[in-house]
Amino acid sequence: MKIICVGRNFKNHAKELNNEIPKEPVLFIKPDTSIIRSGDDLYIPEFTDNLQHEVEILIKISKVGKYIQPEFACNYYSEIGLGIDFTARDLQDELKEKGLPWEKSKAFDRSALIGNFVSKEKFNLDNLNFSLVKNNQIQQKGNTSEMIFSFDFLISYISQFFTLKMGDIIFTGTPSGVSKLNENDLLEGFIENERFFEVRIK
Numbered sequence: 001m002k003i004i005c006v007g008r009n010f011k012n013h014a015k016e017l018n019n020e021i022p023k024e025p026v027l028f029i030k031p032d033t034s035i036i037r038s039g040d041d042l043y044i045p046e047f048t049d050n051l052q053h054e055v056e057i058l059i060k061i062s063k064v065g066k067y068i069q070p071e072f073a074c075n076y077y078s079e080i081g082l083g084i085d086f087t088a089r090d091l092q093d094e095l096k097e098k099g100l101p102w103e104k105s106k107a108f109d110r111s112a113l114i115g116n117f118v119s120k121e122k123f124n125l126d127n128l129n130f131s132l133v134k135n136n137q138i139q140q141k142g143n144t145s146e147m148i149f150s151f152d153f154l155i156s157y158i159s160q161f162f163t164l165k166m167g168d169i170i171f172t173g174t175p176s177g178v179s180k181l182n183e184n185d186l187l188e189g190f191i192e193n194e195r196f197f198e199v200r201i202k
């Protein structure tokens, strides 16, 4: 399986990092070695002094597809979830400045927290609140209505470049409020009032 991540899908987050609002989705990939699950611990890697969280809605692909048209994209997933795209922000800034690929800062071991999944029928996907709670305080808050690119558009766009296979996961972008993580921080993720993961920083 593979993980496809979308960068800069919320205007307020693009702004907080001084990035332009994109005309097309920004994509990158994480390997399967990046995966951790709810309840696991995350150790801050030695190569960063600024590990940050990006809470994101996840789409789990349920059918093989290539060149999927947006109007049929809804047939290619039946479950959504919540996760964190962990980012070594200092390293990413360095790579961005040099015009180099981001992988070292985004796709390292244990950089993709994949929480629980539920049937997409359970929620109104066009108006879905999600949040990240850090040490019992809300740190990030988003609503899918604020996304620049919709789920269906993203699936269609991604499938032009990468064949989507059953079990692949799409990270759909983070809202504003990203922050530096410290040892002992506790992160919990919510869609509406339902908890989808917890992870402790070590």
Ligand code: ZN
Pocket (backbone or CB within 6 Å): 005, 006, 007, 054, 056, 085, 171, 173, 174
């Ligand atoms: Zn992200």
